[in-house]
Amino acid sequence: MTEQQSQELAKSFDPKTIESRWYPIWEERGYFKAGLDPKKPAFSIQLPPPNITGILHMGHAFNQTVMDTLTRYHRMAGYNTMWLPGTDHAGIATQIVVERQLEKQGLKRRDMKREDFIAKIWEWQKFSGGSILQQMRRLGDSVDWDRLYFTMDDKLSKVVIETFVRLYEEGLIYRGNRLVNWDPKLQSAVSDLEVESEEADGHLWEIRYPGVDGSEGVVVATTRPETLFGDQAVAVHPEDERYKHLVGKMLKLPLTDRVIPVIADEYVDREFGSGCVKITPAHDFNDFEVGRRHNLPMLNVLTKTARMNENVPEKYRGIDRYECRKAAVADLEAAGLLVGIKPIKHMVPRVSRTGEIVEPMLSEQWYMAMSKPAPEGTLYPGKSIAEVGLEAVESGEVNIFPAEWRGVYRQWLDNIQDWCLSRQLWWGHQIPAWYDEAGNVFVARTEAEAQKQADEKAGHPVKLTRDEDVLDTWFSSGLVPFSTIGWPDAEGEEKTAYDLYLPSTVLVTGYDILFFWVARMVMLTKHFTGRVPFKNVYIHGLVRDAEGKKMSKSEGNTLDPLDIIQGIDLEHLIEKNTRGLRQPEKAPIVEKKLRKNYPEGIAAHGADALRFTMAAYATLGRNVNFDLKRAEGYRNFCTKLWNATRFVLMNVEGKDCGVGETAGAPMEFSFVDEWIKSELARTTKEVIAAYADYRLDNAANTIYSFVWNQYCDWYVELAKVQLRGSEAVQRATRHTLVTVLETVLRLAHPIIPFITEELWQKVSVIAGTRREDEETSIMIQAYPTFNEADLKPEATARMATVQQMIDSIRNLRSEMKLPPSQKLPLLISGNEVECLAAAPYLQQLARVEPVEHVENMEQRQKGTVAPVAIVGDFKLMLKVEIDVKAELERLEKEAARLQGEIKKCEGKLSNEKFISKAPSDIVNAEKDRLANFTEKLAKIRQQIEVIKDTAK
Known part of the structure; x- marks a missing residue:
């Protein structure tokens, strides 16, 4: 192969060039389309539909890597595959984005007609929504773009209406007055998922509620004194001896002319505060349940904008809830009813999208009855939707793993509340x-x-x-397992897809939406189709920073997957992460952290390196503590694979590799060839098993170990020896080099699709698996399979011996401080045939020359101080002249150092305080250090004795 020809594969790995070229080709050729062959097994995944307002974040990069890898693997393994993409209309998020854009133009939503505002959203969605879909392409996601859905599409909207009406006709949807999470800024109910609790400084106000009979009454403590106007009772624990005599008595409600009773309820924690709790049923979820148990009135004292309403004394009406708090506290103090104020830290619920503090609010909304038995004529008469959803998991129809999440799923459904379906928004599916x-x-x-x-x-x-309200976004997303593939009237190919892909094979998702999305998909899909939506639920952890902290802009520890893929300089990184901070005053702190952590910005790693990192992290259920250094390591892995391929191409292209027309030519395979093919077979077996268990971490680590350690570090180096052999040996070596590499590329493709495609296009022609004029792709080739006959234990054992010999010689050189470049004679004893067979490999990798076989190593040892290594039945000795005095001085010095380290370890381990107080992993590490130092000292002393005996 000429130098000009070798340049067909670039000298260095450049992911940007490769990625920009191959994805459009895959998409244009239709490789991502779902298979519809009823004779083949089916594999499918529903993409958790990202919000149209969203961008690719580290959580997406993680779970989409898992999904795409599984999809690519099954596609190559001969399955009908469908990875179904879609986007969610994200009612709250989208409405906020468009409202903010209109505000910049001086327009307000409530000054517009509803249809005009919705038209503005559609206009925004057309040009700006769905940016994340282009970012998914950068990651390499092989979704069936022809099936892309949007939850507000006409087709899906029709299913939303159909399911709502059916549920209403079945008596499972109703309108009721209940407590909801209320966002005063949005002026809408919000789901629990939109609410994030954060710790904040606050106060606990202790207020006296006097007895109607003139007694002192009781003292209650509250963090929200403005809600006392809605109090309907004071509750005590029924077994609290301090207050038993008060149960049934009446109290004066401070600042009002109302009286309220003392009631007994086990909800009260008698150990907290005074043991007395104010009950405000219309403004606290726990109080709401207490109120229902005791038939207490529900008095709402707030407007939808969180101002005090007509149900409070006149002086407080119309003012903001927090202004009312200050006024009420001042009036309580003036009336002598404020007993005390204590500073506290407590959790404050905020709406994540608006930052507004949530107000529990009594509101008339639409609800789905989760525990009410379904009527006759439905698929599961007499069973509630929650029961059906629970049975699907309890029976094993749906398998959630890791298994501990099944208990969480069960607990949620056992304690399920009716689902608030309505939102006071304009964007969404109107009820x-x-x-x-x-x-x-x-x-x-x-x-x-x-x-x-x-x-x-x-x-x-x-x-x-x-009705002006719209449905909760989670209602429409809960229908996507069946609304996206033709229900209720699928015909033709759509009916084929419906039967092949419902249920889908696996859902890959984070634990944070197990109830909000996963459980609801199970319940709704079973209720309407009689099928489960998916067979398996793969629950993964959350992506955090390298120290295990939650990624947050304000912490300066967020990472953008696209920055890792394509790189970003420091100044742009700072500008990006300080823009739009909820607390702008934190910008200098964020900048300081970024300058410290990324002084030169973030280098371009490429999509393959990021994907390999995510796959290697994909241990079931665990959070991912993402360390950019891992991505750097896998970028180096890609470079290693690239360089190995260049070496192979330079040595096989244009030469006889025993394939195609010369497939029958003589080939003399060595035990080294047999070993690498055997290791490839073992690797293939382990990778296939890893995919079956959804252990992508095992698949990635197994491939990494084979490519880096076995193929590149050992076989490629040993092949250099064989390429100097006879024509039959060279042909066999070239055949092994290229066919093993071609198989490895197919093996690794699902995880690192871009680099494997680029390399396979060149390697496959030489390996005889593709014609040079054939337009095809690695992603539609057959995935490697395992054959027991490919395992060669004898060759593996022989190779293990050679590896141990080489490692032993390297250790001898290291111990004797000999430079790697210095070639030395080697004496070796043992089976002569095996010694001679190993000799060329020892010369290449251990830098020894010549290699001489001897019958009696002990005899040859006499008169020399060179140490001997023992490998099984073989003995190896380097012939080297040593300054005995200097070597003894060096060894004695090293022995003294080791003795000092041993003394330190023994001192720590004999210290009872250290043993009892130090963490177990620290104690065990110290024990390991002691054992390691002791073992090294024994070897040093043995060397000293050998040299002294020999030098006598």
Whole structure:
């Protein structure tokens, strides 16, 4: 091969060039399309639909690497595969984004017509929404783009309406007045998932509630004194002897002219505070349940914007909740009812999208009955949706792993509350309910259908007004397992896809949405189709920083997957991470951290290196403490694979490799050839097993070990010896080099698709698996399979001996401080045939020359001080002249150092305080150090005795 030809494969690995070239080719050729062959097994995954407002973050990079790797593996393994992509309309997030854009133009949503505002959102969605889809392409995601859905598409919207109406007709959806998480800024109910609790400084106000009979009454403690206007009782524990005599008595509610009772309820923690708790059923979730148990009135004292309403004394009406807090505290103090104020740290719930503090609010909303038995005519009459969802997991129809999450799933469904479905937004699926002027509600698939119902009920035409609320985003996303593949009227190819891919094979998701999404998909899919949505649920942890801390802009520890892939300079990194901080005053702190952690910015690692890192981290259920150094290591791995391929191409291209027309030519395979093929077989077996167990970490680490340690570090180096042999030996070596490499590229492709495609296009032609004029791809080739007959234990044993010999010689050289470049004669005793067979490899890798076989090593040892290494039945000795005096001085000095280290270790381990107080891993590490130093000292002393005996 000429130098000009060898340059066909670039001298250095440049991921940017490769990635930009190959993804468009894969997509244009339709390689990602779902298979529809009923004779083949099926594998499918639903992509957790990202918000259209979102961008690719580290969590996405992690779970999408897992999903794409599994998809690519099964595609190559001969399955019908479908990775179904989609985006979620993200009601709250999207509405906020567009409202902020309009505010910059001086426009407010509430000054616009609803249809005009929604038109603005569609306009934004067309040009700006879905940026994450392009970012997914950068990561290499092989999703079926032809099946891309959006949860507000007409097709999916029709299914949303259909399911809502059916559930209403079945009596499983109703309108009720209950407590919800209320965002005063959005003026909407929000789900628990939109609420994040954060620790904050606060106060605990101790307030006296006097007895109506003139007694002192009781003292209660609260962090929200403004809500006392809604109090309906004071609760004590039924077994609290201090207050038993007060149960049933009446108290004066401070600052009002109302009286409230003392009640007994086991909800009260008698050890906390005074043991007395104010009960405000309309403004606290726990109090709401207490209120229902005791039939207490529900008095709302706040408006939708969190101002005090008409149910409070006149002086407080219309003011903000926090202004009311200050005024009420001042008035309590003036009335002598403020007993004390204590500073505390407590958890404050905020809406993640707006930063607003959540207000529990009594509100009329639409709900799904989760524990109510389904009626006759449904698929599971007499069973509630929650029961059906629980049975799916308990029976094993749906397998959640790691297994501990099954218990969490069970606990949630055992304690499930009815689901608040409605949101007071404009963007989303508008609830299909209409009201007449008398307040009667008509739920229907269309307005015409509702109008017909209303007219028939009234006996004459009536005027209808549609409910303004929209559905919780999680309702439509809970339907995607079946709404996206043709339910309820799939026909033709869509029916084939429906039968092949429902249930899907596995759902890959974080534990944080196990209830909000996973459980709801199980319940809704079973209820409407009788099938589970997926067979397996792979629960992974969250991606954190290298120290295990949550990634946050304000902490200066966030990483953008695209920055890791394509690189970013320091100044742009700082600008990006300080822009839009919720607390702008933290910008200098963030900048300081970034300058310290990334003084030169972030280098371009490429998508393959990032994917390999994520795969290697993919241990079931554990959080990922992402360390950029790991990505650097896998970037080096890609470079290693690239350079190994260059070596192979330079030595085999244009030469006889025993494939194609010369497939029958004589080839003389060595035990080294047999060993590497055997190791490849073992590796293939382990990788396939890892995929079956969803252990991508095992698959990645096994491939890494084979490529780096066996193929590159050993076989490629040993092949250099064989390429100087006879033509039959050279042909066998070239054949092994290229066919093993070609198989390795297919083995690694699901994890690192770009570099393997680039290299395979060149290697496959020489390996005889692709014609030079054939337009194909590695991603549609067969995945390697395991054959027991490919394991060669005899060759493996012989190779292990050679490796031990080489390692032993290297250790001897190291101990004697001999430079690696210095070639030395080697004497070796043992089986002569095996010694002679090993000799060329020892010369190449251990830098010894010549190698001489001797019958009696003990005899040859006499008169020399050179140490001897023993490997099984073989003895190896370097012939080297040593300054005996200098060597003894060196060894004695090293022995003294080791004795000092041993004394330190023994001192620590004999210290009872150290043993009892130090963590077990520290104690064990110290024990390991002692054992290591002791072993080294024994070897040094043995060497000293050998030299002294020999020098006599």
